[in-house]
Amino acid sequence: MREERGFIRPHAEEVREGAMGDFEENWHRFSSPSAAAREIAAVWGVGRTTLTEWLQSEGRWPRATLAEVRRSRMLADENRRLRAMLDRLERGGESR
Template structure:
């Protein structure tokens, strides 16, 4: 049985705020926001989902901007193009 959202209020307010402040300060050091929530949550004795929900409820969960999404698409396209060029060069030198 899953707990309804908001049941995580069993935690002290200091744990909630401390974990969220820790996340705000350090999440960029991790491979993803989810990875940060998992490790930081563990440090504070809470689950990744709990920390993620708290952050989302407060509007503090990182979201990709439209510019970041576009940049990622451009980088993926460039990566594909460079892979093709590399394959062609390797083929020529064999």
């Protein structure tokens, strides 16, 4: 029998809990929480958005710490300074 298109089947609770547990145990091994959600969701047969929403609704989605936010801002500032230095050096090199 053919399954109706557009019908969203709910996932079994074991899948939901298993995927969320797998994420919590392993997300730090990935380049980002989103990358982890994409890979782990695929293993469990759910969508990345579904897994992300489950985690967020239960307050289990990782949040950046204050130290991480400060480091990110520091790196962004450093990147701007280095780009400006590179731009000045490149302009100086063209005038020779």
